[in-house]
Amino acid sequence: MTAPAGERLYLVTGASSGIGKGIALRLCGLGARVVAIGRDADRLGELAQECGCPERIHPEIRDLAADIELLPQYVKGLKEKYGKFHGMVSCAGISEIRPLQILKYENGKRIFDINYFAPLMLAKGLLDRRHNVGRGTSLVFIASIEAHLADKGMSFYAGSKAALIASVRSISREVAASGVRVNAISPGDILTPMTAAVEGMRNDRSHLYPLGFGTVDDVAALAVFLLSDEAKWITGQNYILDGGHL
Amino acid sequence: MTHEEFLEKFQDVLQAEDPLGMDTVLEDLDEWDSLARMATVAFLDSDFGVQATFEDFTTMKTVADVARKAGIAS
Numbered sequence: 001m002t003a004p005a006g007e008r009l010y011l012v013t014g015a016s017s018g019i020g021k022g023i024a025l026r027l028c029g030l031g032a033r034v035v036a037i038g039r040d041a042d043r044l045g046e047l048a049q050e051c052g053c054p055e056r057i058h059p060e061i062r063d064l065a066a067d068i069e070l071l072p073q074y075v076k077g078l079k080e081k082y083g084k085f086h087g088m089v090s091c092a093g094i095s096e097i098r099p100l101q102i103l104k105y106e107n108g109k110r111i112f113d114i115n116y117f118a119p120l121m122l123a124k125g126l127l128d129r130r131h132n133v134g135r136g137t138s139l140v141f142i143a144s145i146e147a148h149l150a151d152k153g154m155s156f157y158a159g160s161k162a163a164l165i166a167s168v169r170s171i172s173r174e175v176a177a178s179g180v181r182v183n184a185i186s187p188g189d190i191l192t193p194m195t196a197a198v199e200g201m202r203n204d205r206s207h208l209y210p211l212g213f214g215t216v217d218d219v220a221a222l223a224v225f226l227l228s229d230e231a232k233w234i235t236g237q238n239y240i241l242d243g244g245h246l
Numbered sequence: 247m248t249h250e251e252f253l254e255k256f257q258d259v260l261q262a263e264d265p266l267g268m269d270t271v272l273e274d275l276d277e278w279d280s281l282a283r284m285a286t287v288a289f290l291d292s293d294f295g296v297q298a299t300f301e302d303f304t305t306m307k308t309v310a311d312v313a314r315k316a317g318i319a320s
C-alpha cells in the first residue's frame with residue numbers, strides 16, 4: 001500500500017486521545033507531519049513523546065467548540081505556520097446517552113457543535129484551495145455506527161453523526177473536480193477512553209460483535225488507506241467498520 | 247461595506263490566490279468555475295440580500311459588476 005508518507009502534512013483533531021491519537025501516531029510513523037489538535041496539553045505532550053518522532057508532531061491546543069465560525073481562519077493560520085495540508089482526519093467528538101425524558105436542546109447543541117459544525121467549518125478551511133495541496137488531498141471524518149443503528153438514548157449523537165455522513169456526500173461533489181476526496185468511517189464499539197466511560201459496555205455488547213470489539217488500530221488502518229493515493233477513486237463514501245455487527 | 251472590504255470578501259468566496267481588482271474579469275480567473283458561480287450567487291444572497299441567477303453572469307463580467315449587483319456604489 002502506498003502510505004501517505006514523506007513530507008505530507010495532515011491535520012488530526014482529537015489527537016490527544018483514543019482514535020485520533022492512534023491515527024496521529026500511525027501517520028507520524030509513516031513519515032508524515034501531523035498538526036495534532038486537542039484541548040489537553042499534557043496528553044498532547046504524551047503523544048509527541050510516544051511517537052518517537054516529536055519533530056513531526058505539531059501540537060495545537062484548541063477548543064473546537066468555541067468560536068466555530070472562526071475555524072476556517074484558524075486553519076488558514078495553521079497553513080501559514082506549517083504549510084499546505086495533504087488532508088485531515090476529524091476525530092474530535094463527544095458521546096452522551098440521553099433518553100427522551102432528559103433530552104435538552106442545550107445538550108443537542110453541544111453535541112452538534114463539536115460532532116458536526118466544528119468538523120464542517122474545519123473542512124471549509126482545509127478545502128479552501130489556497131490551504132491544501134490540491135489533487136491528492138483527502139479528508140476523513142470519523143462518524144459512528146450509531147448513525148445506522150436504532151439504539152436507545154442516542155438520538156442527538158446518532159443525528160450528529162448521520163448529519164456528518166450526509167454532508168460528506170455533498171462536499172465530495174463540490175471538491176471532486178479538484179481531485180480532492182472526502183470520506184467517512186462509521187466505527188462500531190472501539191475500546192478507547194470514550195467507551196471505557198460507558199460502564200459495563202464490554203459485558204452488555206460483546207455478543208453484538210462477531211469479530212470482537214474494534215481497536216484504535218483497526219480504525220487507523222482504514223483512515224490511513226483513505227488518505228493514501230491507493231484510494232484515489234474513492235470519495236463521498238461512508239465505511240461501516242464494525243467487526244461484523246451490522 | 248467599502249470597496250476594499252468587498253474585494254477581500256469576494257476573494258475568499260472565490261478562494262483566489264491573488265487579490266482581486268474591481269476591473270478583474272471573472273472569466274480570466276482560474277477559479278471561475280460553476281462552483282464559483284454558485285458561491286457568488288449565494289454570497290450575494292447571504293451578505294447583501296440580493297437575488298441573482300446564473301443568467302445574470304451574461305451581464306456581470308467583472309468584479310465591479312458583481313459589486314454593483316451587491317449594491318456597492320461605484
Ligand SMILES: NC(=O)c1ccc[n+]([C@@H]2O[C@H](COP(=O)([O-])OP(=O)(O)OC[C@H]3O[C@@H](n4cnc5c(N)ncnc54)[C@H](OP(=O)(O)O)[C@@H]3O)[C@@H](O)[C@H]2O)c1
Nearest residue numbers: 014016017018019038039040064092093144189190192194
Ligand atoms: N470509541 C468508540 O467506540 C467510537 C465508536 C464510533 C465512533 N467514535 C467516534 O470517534 C471519535 C473519537 O472517539 P474516541 O473514542 O477516540 O474518544 P476519546 O478517547 O474520548 O477522545 C475524544 C477526543 O476528542 C477531543 N475533543 C472532544 N471535545 C473537544 C473540543 N471541544 N475541542 C477539541 N477537542 C475535543 C478530545 O480532546 P481533549 O481530551 O484534549 O479535550 C479527545 O482527543 C469521536 O468522534 C467518536 O464519536 C468512537
